Amino acid sequence: MISSEQGLFGEFGGRYVPEILRPALCQLEDMYQQLRSDETFWQEYLQLTQEFSGRPTPLTALPRLSELLGGAKIWLKREDLNHSGAHKINNVLGQALLVKRMGKQRIIAETGAGQHGLATAIIAARMGLQATIYMGSEDVERQYSNVFWMRQLGAEVVPVNHGSCTLKDALDEALRDWAASVDDTHYVLGTACGPAPFPELVTYFQRVISQEIRAQAKHQIGALPNAVVACVGGGSNALGAFCDFLDEPSVRLLGVEAGGRSQQPGQHSIRLHGDLASPGIAQGYKTLFLQNRNGQLGETHSIAAGLDYVGVSPVLADLVARGRVDATSATDAEVTHAFQLLMRYEGIIPALESSHALAGGFALAKEMQPQEHVVINLSGRGDKDIFNIAQALPQQEWLDFLEREVARTEQRLKESAQCPNGEEQYVSNG
Numbered sequence: 437m438i439s440s441e442q443g444l445f446g447e448f449g450g451r452y453v454p455e456i457l458r459p460a461l462c463q464l465e466d467m468y469q470q471l472r473s474d475e476t477f478w479q480e481y482l483q484l485t486q487e488f489s490g491r492p493t494p495l496t497a498l499p500r501l502s503e504l505l506g507g508a509k510i511w512l513k514r515e516d517l518n519h520s521g522a523h524k525i526n527n528v529l530g531q532a533l534l535v536k537r538m539g540k541q542r543i544i545a546e547t548g549a550g551q552h553g554l555a556t557a558i559i560a561a562r563m564g565l566q567a568t569i570y571m572g573s574e575d576v577e578r579q580y581s582n583v584f585w586m587r588q589l590g591a592e593v594v595p596v597n598h599g600s601c602t603l604k605d606a607l608d609e610a611l612r613d614w615a616a617s618v619d620d621t622h623y624v625l626g627t628a629c630g631p632a633p634f635p636e637l638v639t640y641f642q643r644v645i646s647q648e649i650r651a652q653a654k655h656q657i658g659a660l661p662n663a664v665v666a667c668v669g670g671g672s673n674a675l676g677a678f679c680d681f682l683d684e685p686s687v688r689l690l691g692v693e694a695g696g697r698s699q700q701p702g703q704h705s706i707r708l709h710g711d712l713a714s715p716g717i718a719q720g721y722k723t724l725f726l727q728n729r730n731g732q733l734g735e736t737h738s739i740a741a742g743l744d745y746v747g748v749s750p751v752l753a754d755l756v757a758r759g760r761v762d763a764t765s766a767t768d769a770e771v772t773h774a775f776q777l778l779m780r781y782e783g784i785i786p787a788l789e790s791s792h793a794l795a796g797g798f799a800l801a802k803e804m805q806p807q808e809h810v811v812i813n814l815s816g817r818g819d820k821d822i823f824n825i826a827q828a829l830p831q832q833e834w835l836d837f838l839e840r841e842v843a844r845t846e847q848r849l850k851e852s853a854q855c856p857n858g859e860e861q862y863v864s865n866g
């Protein structure tokens with residue numbers, strides 16, 4: 437299990453917040469320290485995930501794609517089958533149990549892809565809590581179906597209209613709200629980032645993913661997998677999938693970041709590899725940030741709203757620095773290709789975020805041996821992305837369609853020319 441001294445992971449992490457937030461973070465820290473060794477609390481949490489979110493999620497073999505790619509056997513950990521369509525609910529259900537213990541009546545959250553906001557709105561409705569969700573205005577537009585459902589569930593969705601109008605701005609706004617409302621409000625942070633104890637707390641709940649992979653691999657594969665692959669936005673699904681393998685050196689761990697359009701500033705969200713990001717302190721913690729020489733946070737881009745973030749989990753930054761986790765990235769184009777492969781060969785519709793893990797995982801599998809096994813964490817399903825995907829699958833689909841239509845028309849013309857008295861002839865003359 438992950439643990440830290442003072443919320444520090446190597447040189448990363450910590451708690452850099454206004455004085456007014458300290459008591460709430462310390463209360464949360466104390467509660468977490470009490471609960472993390474309490475097996476009955478973990479059982480209570482597992483029961484909630486089973487009854488409300490359908491856990492355990494399956495480990496699914498991909499026989500056709502494995503054969504096509506010709507390398508390792510590929511498996512998917514199906515976090516897409518959670519209630520609300522992604523892994524985010526694992527963390528929200530855990531924090532909801534803490535809110536119950538603290539007796540607070542209101543929860544707030546930041547959201548990028550909207551999956552965390554949706555999961556938060558769902559638990560607020562179930563527990564009779566008031567919920568306010570902060571979301572960058574660009575993301576409100578990109579992920580409108582989630583915004584619609586959050587509002588239907590009774591949550592207030594506040595579009596954030598400054599900065600780059602994405603996740604980092606929503607996170608700032610949520611911290612600002614919390615500083616003013618901390619007495620009756622809990623901030624349900626959605627990923628393994630932010631001030632301590634959030635990085636460790638969120639990892640603790642997401643760990644259920646690797647616990648299950650371990651048990652399922654033993655049963656279905658008969659051994660540990662040779663590699664586990666996950667996409668990296670803030671880092672929570674990756675840490676969840678990696679956690680229980682950290683002490684197993686035979687298991688390679690690979691995080692895949694958003695390579696975006698290119699490695700030019702503002703065109704990607706690569707923080708963990710190369711030297712595009714550098715250590716800095718912002719948003720309550722120290723990590724690798726995309727920033728300019730003056731420490732001003734940079735712009736990011738990803739085809740997937742959930743990966744479009746300037747910082748990254750301090751836990752993951754440290755694991756990469758220590759060489760335990762490898763990092764790579766996938767471009768928007770590679771991601772759309774991987775997305776199509778999974779749909780056409782295996783009948784599964786992945787989220788664009790998760791398709792980064794697919795792109796990285798497929799490339800890795802190709803280099804591996806047929807008797808080896810790679811598990812890719814499918815963090816979410818693609819329903820929410822329907823319009824973005826329709827836009828991103830471009831030209832190609834459309835050109836194929838046009839080509840087919842032209843061929844069909846030519847065929848029809850040819851047929852009607854051979855049959856001068858036919859209806860076609862009549863219509864075209866008319």
Ligand SMILES: *Cc1c(COP(=O)(O)O)cnc(C)c1O
Binds near residue numbers: 524668671816817
């Ligand atoms: C939010 C999200 C991510 C990225 O967040 P992490 O904290 O890095 O896991 C990835 N996939 C999906 C489907 C998401 O909704």
